[in-house]
Amino acid sequence: MSRKLVVEFTKMEGAGNDFIVLDNRFLHFTADELSDIADRFCPRRFGIGADGLLAFEDDDDADFRMRYINADGSPATMCGNGARCIARLAVAAGIDGPDVTFATDAGMYRAHVPVDATKPVRLFVPEPREWQEHVSLDQSLPDGIDTVHYIWTGTEHLVVPVRDAGAAPLAVWGPRLRKDPALQPEGANVNVVAEGKDVHSITVRTFEKGVEAETLACGTGVIASAIATSRLRGEDDLATHPVTVHAEGGTLRVGRADTFDRAGHLYLEGPARSVFRGTFEWGGEER
Ligand SMILES: N[C@H](CCC[C@H](N)C(=O)O)C(=O)O
Numbered sequence: 707m708s709r710k711l712v713v714e715f716t717k718m719e720g721a722g723n724d725f726i727v728l729d730n731r732f733l734h735f736t737a738d739e740l741s742d743i744a745d746r747f748c749p750r751r752f753g754i755g756a757d758g759l760l761a762f763e764d765d766d767d768a769d770f771r772m773r774y775i776n777a778d779g780s781p782a783t784m785c786g787n788g789a790r791c792i793a794r795l796a797v798a799a800g801i802d803g804p805d806v807t808f809a810t811d812a813g814m815y816r817a818h819v820p821v822d823a824t825k826p827v828r829l830f831v832p833e834p835r836e837w838q839e840h841v842s843l844d845q846s847l848p849d850g851i852d853t854v855h856y857i858w859t860g861t862e863h864l865v866v867p868v869r870d871a872g873a874a875p876l877a878v879w880g881p882r883l884r885k886d887p888a889l890q891p892e893g894a895n896v897n898v899v900a901e902g903k904d905v906h907s908i909t910v911r912t913f914e915k916g917v918e919a920e921t922l923a924c925g926t927g928v929i930a931s932a933i934a935t936s937r938l939r940g941e942d943d944l945a946t947h948p949v950t951v952h953a954e955g956g957t958l959r960v961g962r963a964d965t966f967d968r969a970g971h972l973y974l975e976g977p978a979r980s981v982f983r984g985t986f987e988w989g990g991e992e993r
Pocket residue numbers: 723776781782783784785786787788861862895914915916917921923924925926927
């Protein structure tokens with residue numbers, strides 16, 4: 707029989723994308739255990755309720771390491787909203803801010819965390835990769851979609867341009883596109899994107915793999931959508947004109963700013979806050 711633990715967690719959210727955050731520097735849960743915990747506690751009616759689980763860990767080469775597990779227990783390489791949340795938690799937990807560097811399965815990231823917790827956290831991200839305009843999928847595109855684009859922004863994304871993001875049947879399109887054989891084994895998150903009133907604003911809704919549902923915002927999806935929109939326009943002017951991205955759960959910004967080691971470093975900026983703290987029991991007989 708294993709020990710029964712009382713595990714303290716923080717519930718956090720970034721633009722309505724919500725997370726259970728564990729301080730794994732002390733808990734030392736393995737990847738398999740974290741996956742089991744996500745599977746057990748992320749469901750909204752039978753658990754705590756969250757889109758994913760974040761583990762805050764020590765790292766030899768960075769201020770800390772972030773590990774991310776989707777609600778269904780599957781690991782993901784990156785989470786843009788989760789990264790802003792964990793950066794804020796790290797500074798609150800004593801890591802020297804306001805600028806923090808952290809390791810993820812998608813590489814090293816940096817974030818700027820203002821002391822004022824009501825101010826947005828700016829996450830500096832690497833340049834997206836694997837851009838494929840008009841990517842060909844194995845299945846035919848559902849009615850209402852002309853074309854889809856693929857881009858990797860720390861994790862896999864499809865960008866689907868639409869006229870009205872609010873009206874797009876994402877609950878039908880999402881599962882179908884996400885499972886397209888051409889995208890396996892990783893699959894992809896599915897973003898429907900509509901241009902806003904001007905070229906510097908877009909509206910995005912995202913169906914997330916690993917949650918297998920629409921979430922209220924997806925940070926890497928917001929970056930994917932902003933970059934795809936500017937590339938399709940043939941002009942990346944994010945340094946002079948950040949893009950305002952309207953997601954269901956809040957407003958984010960994607961832009962470029964000079965950092966001490968890089969000119970025009972791509973960033974995602976948006977809200978990140980702690981909602982409550984709690985405990986759950988783990989282990990004992992059933993483990
Ligand atoms: N919500 C996250 C993305 C989670 C990624 C995950 N759904 C996957 O790629 O498996 C974000 O803010 O970027």
